[in-house]
Amino acid sequence: MxxxxxxxxxxxxxxxxxxxxxxxxxxxxxxxxxxxxxxxxxxxxxxxxxxxxxxxxxxxxxxxxxxxxxxxxxxxxxxxxxxxxxxxxxxxxxxxxxxxxxxxxxxxxxxxxxxxxxxxxxxxxxxxxxxxxxxxxxxxxxxxxxxxxxxxxxxxxxxxxxPMGVCYRKDLFAKAGLPTDREKVGELWQGDWSKYVDAGERYMKSAPEGTAFMDGAAGLYNGAVSSYPVKYYSADGKLVYKKSEGVRESWDLAMRAIEGDMTGKLKQFDKEWDQGYANGDFASVVCPPWMLGYIKEKAGDKGAGKWDVAAAPRPANWGxxxxxxxxxxxxxxxxxxxxxxxxxxxxxxxxxxxxxxxxxxxxxxxxxxxxxxxxxxxDDAPIGSIFSEAAEGIPTTPLGPKDQVIKTTISDIGILQVEQQGRKPREGWDAAVKKIDDVVED
The missing domain is CATH 3.40.190.10 (Periplasmic binding protein-like II)
Known part of the structure; x- marks a missing residue:
């Protein structure tokens, strides 16, 4: 925003x-x-x-x-x-x-x-x-x-x-044999974030050379986990991220995307991520409304007419x-x-x-x-209606005092160690948990 x-x-x-x-x-x-x-x-x-x-x-x-x-x-x-x-x-x-x-x-x-x-x-x-x-x-x-x-x-x-949507490159989707109409694109993954990863598998089979389906696994994780009614804390304020269904399934989806080589291995808001927009290195990104202006700025004139917005698999909130x-x-x-x-x-x-x-x-x-x-x-996407509909479906998720620390640690330590350093998923998860345990009281 x-x-x-x-x-x-x-x-x-x-x-x-x-x-x-x-x-x-x-x-x-x-x-x-x-x-x-x-x-x-x-x-x-x-x-x-x-x-x-x-x-x-x-x-x-x-x-x-x-x-x-x-x-x-x-x-x-x-x-x-x-x-x-x-x-x-x-x-x-x-x-x-x-x-x-x-x-x-x-x-x-x-x-x-x-x-x-x-x-x-x-x-x-x-x-x-x-x-x-x-x-x-x-x-x-x-x-x-x-x-x-x-x-x-x-x-x-x-x-x-x-409220989250998915921004995507129509030209790259077309070259990979995926639909480009925003309604049909939304239908590809409607109702389930795992269908978004399914679409990534389809994309990678015919991906334009040098491109990935998504920017990075952390964006996928953030979108998926934010669509669950419980993330890091329970309704009574207990720290539950280690046992949370939303965290576990979202982590597994992120790992599946990494193992399928679907990501550009980019950390969001780093210089390399900005350059990825300018170079057309990835075909989709999970995006709230406030990110649209950022994409326009970084993709520039070369990206004009190539981007569109579809509904996210499930309503979720970022920011x-x-x-x-x-x-x-x-x-x-x-x-x-x-x-x-x-x-x-x-x-x-x-x-x-x-x-x-x-x-x-x-x-x-x-x-x-x-x-x-x-x-x-x-492409004149009706962002008012797309994001209004998403907003009204966002689940009520309990927040805790260290939501920010937990989310950032899982993304920037756990996921990035697997994605960028080639560590095994268990190693990345254990590294994130160790860091969280050091700073967050259970």
Whole structure:
């Protein structure tokens, strides 16, 4: 859902000033040390300044939403504090929450971190379920529940989500003897991620020289595991990834793809992955809406007219964030009002139109900015309807405090050791488990 940032948390990579990323590493003041002024006059003009802490490019400024809000509220001035990478932003956020100081009026939280924030710091955050104008029905149930603490408090309002599709190269599919019409392509693997791998086997039998069916096995794993109702934690908060059906079957699919030589052996968001788009090295990639702009950028003019989007085998989610309001903020009431407005269905629809951030509000799906949305680079694919349908079928999956660590370790250590280093699947799995056990309490 946006432009780009390094994928470590499973959400669009967002670009931002490198200096902010460095500042986040160097000091606890990172959350407020790199402000990007949304416009308007400086201090001393009598206006209340609201600070919004985010990681990367959330798109509010780029979509004109800050300016629109300031016009509706002439007494308000908005300043955005953006840290480039979430892996720098989030530790600093935890430090500031623990100290209950140095916080922006609004703080964004990544989906893979929201459970930990709700578990550790709900007492430091406003219960957004009680905010004026907030209606639970405006959000998908599973999105709303992701930000709910054990007490029932809702610590944040959902911004975007990442319902998955499959982006594919029509020209490469045609050369390999696979269908190219998006409806027929979706039928190839409808209902089962193993059918996606079946299609990969078909592709590889007649693959154009030098091409693979998919970019890498980690993308397949992420898509498949995210379609299960249980991944790494059970509903009662227990760590269950070692016994999880979703993890086991998704891992096995990833291994099958590697053993069948169906992958380009690429790590997503690395330079080689970017070059793979430019060179046409792979024919498909599991893609949320926010990735479409990334593909267009990296594939460039040479890829125009060659890419399309089909429905994923099963509904799954990759990415999404929340806006929280710290209780200790100087302008709590005004911050609650701004966070509520930014996450309202109308603003979510505008953000999708401008930045490809897919709404977490089903009320937005009927609005023209979403319902009629097509993507010209992807052969005018009706992305509004494709991703709306996927969004409404995403399972409610329990989150845990270390979802991000577990997912990243399985992908970047376990899978990559097998895919890139030639280690056996058991060796890759054991290496991932050892690393997870070192940092995650069972």
């Amino acid at each position: 946006r432009t780009t940032r390094k994928r470590t948390t499973g959400r669009p990579l967002r670009s931002g000033p490198l200096a902010c990323g460095l500042a986040a590493v160097l000091g606890a003041g990172a959350l407020t040390g790199c402000a990007q002024d949304s416009g308007g006059s400086g201090g001393g003009d009598g206006r209340t300044t609201l600070s919004v802490g985010v990681f990367g490019v959330f798109g509010y400024k780029q979509a004109g939403l800050y300016d629109a809000y300031e016009k509706l509220h002439p007494d308000i001035r908005i300043k955005e504090n953006s840290t480039e990478r979430n892996e720098d932003y989030y530790p600093a956020l935890l430090n500031h929450l623990s100290a209950n100081s140095g916080l922006s009026d609004i703080q964004a939280v990544e989906v893979d971190n929201i459970n930990e924030v709700a578990g550790l710091h709900a007492d430091k955050l406003v219960d957004m379920a009680k905010a004026e104008g907030v209606r639970k029905s405006d959000w998908l149930d599973w999105k709303w529940n992701q930000a709910k603490a054990d007490s029932g408090q809702v610590v944040g309002l959902g911004t975007d989500i990442g 999404g964030s929340f806006l929280t309001v710290p209780k200790g903020g100087k302008h709590r009431e005004e911050a609650v009002e701004l966070a509520t407005w930014l996450t309202a269905p109308e603003q979510q629809a505008k953000l999708f139109e401008k930045q490809a951030s897919f709404p977490s509000s089903p009320a937005a799906y009927a609005l023209p900015e979403v319902k009629a949305a097509k993507h010209p680079y992807f």
